[in-house]
Amino acid sequence: MMYFWKLPEKNFGIRKGGYIMHLIKYRFFAIVREKTTMFWGFVFPLILCTLFYVTFGDIDQNLECINTAAVVKSETAGAKAFQTFLEAMEDSGEDLFAVEWMTEQKAKEKLKEEKISGIFYVDTEPELFVAGSGIEESVLQAVLESYMGRYQMLQDVLKEKPEKLSALFEQADAEAVYSEISQKMSTEAMQEEYVTETSLGGKKTDGMIQYFFSLIGMTCMFGCFLGFDSVVTLQANISPIGARRCVGAVNKFRLLMIDFVIICIVNFAETVVLFGYMAKVLKLDLGDEWGKNFLIAFLGCLVGVALGILVGSIGKWKESTKIGIMLCVSLGSSFLSGLMIGGIKGLLEEHCPIINRINPASLISDAFYSVAIYQDNERYLRNVVTMAVLAVVFLTGSFLMVRRVRYDSI
Template structure:
């Protein structure tokens, strides 16, 4: 009886074109799309320090100190102090991405649009917002009671970062892991199909199954075995495609 029901349900499920498409061919098509969409991200250049100049016509020790920290400790900027004419020549010859000029306010000069220029603009906007906030607080509050030395003391770090492996993290693989999880989730539709198939009040076939001499639980288990076999087969094909064809 198991063999009969198993083969019968196997044939019925394999003839369901929509189920096979959404549980096998759609994930394969989506994996190909992911491969071509994200494969170029592995070959992109790593982050580099942005070449920038600083023209200080009006003394601004806070901003100049901030630039030095970001260029020496964080290596965000490759900073060079220049006069205005030299900075303009360097900008026109693409030796620098842009230059900050300190007068009454700090301004930014760039020659084109791009990622580096956007980073410089975001940095300057954040600096101006923070400076305005500090000035507003200083005008409305009494800051004489603050212990400024304590604000600059190093805070003890109680968390140690320990890598669990020596391999480098590949963020692109997370998309394919999510795709594998989605494919497993889609496999649950086969089980849902079996539940609907055995309900006597939903179809004439279900009514005949409920009055058959075979126990309903056995029929359900045998049918679920056929569904599980198809899901395992589809997942094997999908994983084989990822590992051998796409070499993910």
């Protein structure tokens, strides 16, 4: 005689719940023990962040005074204007230039002995003579080009509407106008009397902060490797672990959801640590709205992980091919967000703005900008909604592909 025992439903539910918790626990351990993946997702961003900070975090405080000679070649209005400009630059208090007035012969001797970096010729059309092509020479060239651009603009205004420019500066002739304007064209005078560098939200901007925002975007995108590893361990034709998991008691969809939740938590923790390191250790100004910043980071992690799952679920491509695709997408996305070249995002915004609207790393960095710098809620909402849509699209595509996979035998 055979007897069939039926377990009480309550006890079965507890055992089933315990089994799920067991899966979650050991999948978490398996993920964090992947040393290579954890290094690139956790340690590498911290190292890169530190290098960024050391390289140009205090760049404004590390500029050295550039020794320069000036030789007067004529006494025209244009020459006097440039002479006034150099004197104003030297007296601006920024210790950027030290200008010595001397004869041409003495100036060339000092340049040959490398005691000065260049020679400014004060003439109707100012000139610069240098003996090298280093940073200091490039700075001197940039200063001269900046002055000539502004000077040409003033000449055009004086030709077209001289009475308005003269009335503005309360001077009677062009020479007096040139002299007064040249005093205003030094860096400190321009900033103090005409320009205050702020963002649209009224906060002072730091041109280097974009690299740190893009670095957070890269960290989120590196979550694709975690997502890829998880979906590979669900494919019986690729890994032995995948074969074992496919014949288990838990269906594939539930296993994928468990992995997805754990990986998102791990990747989000990596991003939060990086964010905290920037804000608390390096003292970078990332804004005060931590709730919005964490939401941006979390959605960025969702997009990165979902992208990895999607790529890992595609067809019968080799594992190396899929890894190559993820490298190109994650690093390419970070590059287009301005991680390697600061002005590329602005260039894309001018010529092909659609890339900035769909590029995940650009969306992440721009969302941080909208909170910390622009304080633009409309722009912030547009970015976070776009990230949420991308995550849903990637997840939907990956789940559909995983569900269609069947094996004749394992």
